[in-house]
Amino acid sequence: MTGTRDDEAGLLAIAERVVAMAAPGEAIEAVVVHERETEVRAYEGEIESLTSAESRGIGVRVVRDGRQGFAYAGTLDADALIEVLGEARDNVEFATPDEHCAVAEPDGVPVADLDLYRSALVAHPTEAKVAMALELERLTRSADPRISGVESAEYGDSTSASAVATTTGIRATSRETGCFLSAYALAEQDGETQTGFGFSLGREPGDLDVATAAAQAAERSTRMLGSVKPASGRIAVVLDPWVSAQFLGIVAGTLNGESVQKGRSLFADRLGDEVASPLLTLVDDPTDPAATSATATDGEGLATRRNVLVSGGRLERFVHNSETARRAGTTSTGSAVRGYSSTPGVGVRAVSIRGGDRTPAELVAGIDDGVLVQGVSGLHSGVNPVSGDFSTGAEGLRIRGGELAEPIREFTIASTIQKMLTDLVAIGDDVQWLPMRAAGVTLVFGELTVSGV
Amino acid sequence: MMADGNGSSGIADTGSLETGLLDAGLLADTLSVAMATGGEFAEVFVEDRRSTSAVLDDGRIEELSSGRDRGAGIRVVVGETTGFAHTADLSQAGLRNAAEAASAAARSGGGGVREVTLDGPSGPSSAVIGVLPADVPKARKVALLERADAAARSADGAISQVSARYGDSQRRIQVANSEGLLTGDRQIRTFFSVSCVASGDTGLQTGRESVGHTVGFELFDRVDVDDLARRAAGRAITKLGSVPAPSGEMPVVVGPGGGGVLFHEACGHGLEADLVAKSASVFAGRRGEMVATPTVSLIDDGTMAGEWGCFAIDDEGRPAQRNVLIEDGVLTDYMWDRLRARKEGREGSGNGRRQSYRHLPMVRMTNTYLEGGLDDPEEIVAGTDHGVYVAQLGGGQVNTATGDFVFGMTEAYLIEDGRLTAPIREGNLIGNGPEALLAIDAIAGDFAMGSPGTCGKDGQGVPVGDGTPTLRVSRLTVGGTAA
Numbered sequence: 001m002t003g004t005r006d007d008e009a010g011l012l013a014i015a016e017r018v019v020a021m022a023a024p025g026e027a028i029e030a031v032v033v034h035e036r037e038t039e040v041r042a043y044e045g046e047i048e049s050l051t052s053a054e055s056r057g058i059g060v061r062v063v064r065d066g067r068q069g070f071a072y073a074g075t076l077d078a079d080a081l082i083e084v085l086g087e088a089r090d091n092v093e094f095a096t097p098d099e100h101c102a103v104a105e106p107d108g109v110p111v112a113d114l115d116l117y118r119s120a121l122v123a124h125p126t127e128a129k130v131a132m133a134l135e136l137e138r139l140t141r142s143a144d145p146r147i148s149g150v151e152s153a154e155y156g157d158s159t160s161a162s163a164v165a166t167t168t169g170i171r172a173t174s175r176e177t178g179c180f181l182s183a184y185a186l187a188e189q190d191g192e193t194q195t196g197f198g199f200s201l202g203r204e205p206g207d208l209d210v211a212t213a214a215a216q217a218a219e220r221s222t223r224m225l226g227s228v229k230p231a232s233g234r235i236a237v238v239l240d241p242w243v244s245a246q247f248l249g250i251v252a253g254t255l256n257g258e259s260v261q262k263g264r265s266l267f268a269d270r271l272g273d274e275v276a277s278p279l280l281t282l283v284d285d286p287t288d289p290a291a292t293s294a295t296a297t298d299g300e301g302l303a304t305r306r307n308v309l310v311s312g313g314r315l316e317r318f319v320h321n322s323e324t325a326r327r328a329g330t331t332s333t334g335s336a337v338r339g340y341s342s343t344p345g346v347g348v349r350a351v352s353i354r355g356g357d358r359t360p361a362e363l364v365a366g367i368d369d370g371v372l373v374q375g376v377s378g379l380h381s382g383v384n385p386v387s388g389d390f391s392t393g394a395e396g397l398r399i400r401g402g403e404l405a406e407p408i409r410e411f412t413i414a415s416t417i418q419k420m421l422t423d424l425v426a427i428g429d430d431v432q433w434l435p436m437r438a439a440g441v442t443l444v445f446g447e448l449t450v451s452g453v
Numbered sequence: 454m455m456a457d458g459n460g461s462s463g464i465a466d467t468g469s470l471e472t473g474l475l476d477a478g479l480l481a482d483t484l485s486v487a488m489a490t491g492g493e494f495a496e497v498f499v500e501d502r503r504s505t506s507a508v509l510d511d512g513r514i515e516e517l518s519s520g521r522d523r524g525a526g527i528r529v530v531v532g533e534t535t536g537f538a539h540t541a542d543l544s545q546a547g548l549r550n551a552a553e554a555a556s557a558a559a560r561s562g563g564g565g566v567r568e569v570t571l572d573g574p575s576g577p578s579s580a581v582i583g584v585l586p587a588d589v590p591k592a593r594k595v596a597l598l599e600r601a602d603a604a605a606r607s608a609d610g611a612i613s614q615v616s617a618r619y620g621d622s623q624r625r626i627q628v629a630n631s632e633g634l635l636t637g638d639r640q641i642r643t644f645f646s647v648s649c650v651a652s653g654d655t656g657l658q659t660g661r662e663s664v665g666h667t668v669g670f671e672l673f674d675r676v677d678v679d680d681l682a683r684r685a686a687g688r689a690i691t692k693l694g695s696v697p698a699p700s701g702e703m704p705v706v707v708g709p710g711g712g713g714v715l716f717h718e719a720c721g722h723g724l725e726a727d728l729v730a731k732s733a734s735v736f737a738g739r740r741g742e743m744v745a746t747p748t749v750s751l752i753d754d755g756t757m758a759g760e761w762g763c764f765a766i767d768d769e770g771r772p773a774q775r776n777v778l779i780e781d782g783v784l785t786d787y788m789w790d791r792l793r794a795r796k797e798g799r800e801g802s803g804n805g806r807r808q809s810y811r812h813l814p815m816v817r818m819t820n821t822y823l824e825g826g827l828d829d830p831e832e833i834v835a836g837t838d839h840g841v842y843v844a845q846l847g848g849g850q851v852n853t854a855t856g857d858f859v860f861g862m863t864e865a866y867l868i869e870d871g872r873l874t875a876p877i878r879e880g881n882l883i884g885n886g887p888e889a890l891l892a893i894d895a896i897a898g899d900f901a902m903g904s905p906g907t908c909g910k911d912g913q914g915v916p917v918g919d920g921t922p923t924l925r926v927s928r929l930t931v932g933g934t935a936a
Contacts, residue, residue, distance in 0.1 A: 051538070072520050075541040149731060266657060391881045391934075451700040451883075
């Protein structure tokens with residue numbers, strides 16, 4: 001049963017209690033969260049596992065004389081609060097003084113009303129969640145005769161609430177619900193196995209579409225059957241929305257104030273410059289409720305807001321939390337990101353690109369020789385956001401004479417982030433929010449290096 | 454057994470069996486509640502984790518952070534279904550609620566009360582720790598960061614940024630199950646890393662070095678952070694002069710210690726019994742077959758004292774063991790957790806691990822390594838006309854069903870006419886596991902363990918180690934941009 005301490009008011013009261021213990025000359029920021037999760041996994045017509053989880057946690061930052069100390073605990077028990085505050089205080093004395101180190105101050109920007117919480121999810125019975133997972137597994141298995149198995153079929157949901165309080169007067173709360181279906185299918189033909197995933201996302205179970213998730217998993221796995229390794233060369237590359245969202249997330253990740261100030265952004269000295277094709281307009285807007293990662297307040301309790309990062313190819317803005325903003329002599333863009341177990345970092349949350357006016361099929365029709373990339377691997381190991389080197393494992397389809405041709409796999413695509421932005425030649429009309437910090441859209445690059453045979 | 458006589462943390466710092474988190478009677482009661490409505494198996498996993506991390510960046514000690522996480526995860530198995538619940542409330546009422554939730558989740562079948570009796574504590578002793586990090590003054594930990602910063606900056610004028618991280622953790626666990634098992638472990642890990650940025654005419658380059666072991670603060674008796682910092686700096690500086698990586702298939706030589714990630718991805722994950730059982734691995738049904746060059750012997754060993762992926766017991770209470778996965782090229786066995794071993798009617802292999810008490814255990818690697826061979830490392834390079842030498846690998850990723858895998862190269866060189874020449878820019882290599890194992894055509898005797906890693910699977914991260922001698926794969930696809 002949810003006790004009153006787990007709603008936003010209860011969490012805020014706990015944060016305020018910690019903040020009220022501030023000694024003279026001491027600033028305190030307390031972040032308190034509560035989360036419930038359900039996860040149901042189906043396998044071969046049975047429930048493989050059912051997890052019901054409830055977590056609570058608190059993170060406390062103490063700042064004194066320009067130095068900060070931090071501590072966290074995965075519990076909200078009264079004795080733990082005292083221990084965490086004590087540890088955070090104790091940690092202060094080891095930090096190097098920094099005039100810009102401080103907790104955030106209220107900035108008067110109104111908090112958007114995003115309505116991210118659905119009581120329908122909270123009331124949804126476990127049996128119905130179980131039934132949905134079983135149905136997803138059944139539909140995925142029967143979607144195509146070449147489906148040989150379903151490695152995982154899962155229903156998951158979460159309900160979370162959080163509160164931030166500071167000695168400087170910030171009082172912020174938020175709550176949200178979310179749920180998903182995901183299926184991972186195995187397709188087999190002539191002794192060859194291929195895999196593909198499908199998913200559906202929503203704020204409440206009624207938003208979920210079992211049939212689409214199952215069909216997508218089946219389609220993604222079967223389309224790779226008979227795939228071959230392509231020849232190496234420089235050709236036009238089309239990224240599908242699933243892949244472009246990951247690429248845009250990396251690009252936007254380089255545009256944060258902390259990386260810039262610490263000399264770790266390849267765009268550090270480029271504000272106001274043309275850094276990309278004039279087609280590119282890139283916006284970070286966590287107040288768009290359609291974004292999976294939408295949120296009305298940031299990790300320091302300030303209102304999130306719409307930030308234009310790149311406009312018509314021109315670099316307009318870096319995002320900031322309150323500390324990097326002070327260091328840059330500007331104001332926070334509401335872009336503090338964190339969990340309760342860490343101090344606020346800086347980052348984008350909901351990046352999207354302005355869509356073009358042609359469909360993906362029309363874009364492919366205009367390409368004589370190229371590849372359509374539908375999946376990537378090793379973005380964490382082959383992309384260096386400091387140097388800009390970009391190299392990733394890929395799979396997808398060949399494009400010949402404006403038509404999609406044979407499936408291809410076990411190749412890489414490579415360039416640099418800087419060059420890719422200027423090599424962007426077309427953007428599709430299919431902008432869509434995906435379960436990550438950026439929306440996806442079909443992107444066409446004039447020339448990238450494909451490494452295969 | 455030894456004690457270092459420094460007991461100020463209040464924790465028994467001997468190597469004795471760690472079963473002291475929760476009382477045996479309370480655990481037995483909780484298991485009885487979990488089994489009250491039927492089921493074949495119930496387990497309580499208790500964890501108490503304390504951690505410290507300190508970060509230096511941009512010349513400043515930015516923060517020192519302390520963390521505490523404590524709770525219990527309870528699972529109940531009924532038929533094919535596992536029910537799981539966890540709680541941070543370790544009182545009798547909190548454990549009872551979680552046990553009931555796990556039991557209900559597993560679809561209660563029969564009825565009546567099942568009494569669970571726990572045997573006396575059993576299992577191997579926890580590793581003996583020289584100096585508990587909790588007993589080391591915070592100022593000493595911070596001082597290491599400042600030394601590393603100074604060493605990296607003085608290594609070369611082109612070093613424009615340095616960040617360094619110190620981390621230690623103490624993880625105490627206790628496992629009790631309905632078969633009467635009661636056991637525990639205390640795992641201490643200590644970690645240090647340095648990342649540098651070098652600036653030049655060619656832009657920015659990065660270099661990183663890290664060290665991590667399942668030991669206490671005595672790690673720094675044998676690891677010189679100045680040296681670690683200079684190596685990280687040197688790596689970034691070297692790369693300022695790098696040329697674009699080649700593109701296409703060619704021989705790839707991987708240096709000692711650096712190649713563990715290759716095996717972790719090329720076949721390690723594919724030898725995990727949970728993926729094998731679902732036919733989601735290219736290695737399913739291939740036990741007893743020749744899957745690699747006859748010189749390849751691959752081991753997963755959770756008992757390697759002090760290594761990043763070692764422990765006394767796994768997170769299901771089973772003692773760590775050394776498991777031969779591939780012997781002289783033949784696939785000998787997969788890695789197992791309790792659930793999969795039980796279905797096969799065999800013993801587990803000590804590979805049931807979980808990120809924390811909030812997670813269900815599954816099959817995971819520990820320290821995975823390729824045994825040394827007979828070739829000479831210099832001759833391997835000399836015998837390679839044109840290819841790539843990878844001195845340090847980054848992370849990797851694999852699709853176990855197809856066997857396709859990638860791994861990154863964070864320090865690599867061209868091999869031209871049998872000699873290492875220009876450093877090359879970062880990128881991924883791509884290959885197929887079963888094909889790559891058969892394409893290994895040279896293995897040297899210069900075995901070394903690699904850097905500490907975090908292996909991610911199904912959203913859970915666990916510490917793993919790996920190691921290899923110098924080796925050559927006759928053909929892999931290098932994902933660069935140079936024609």
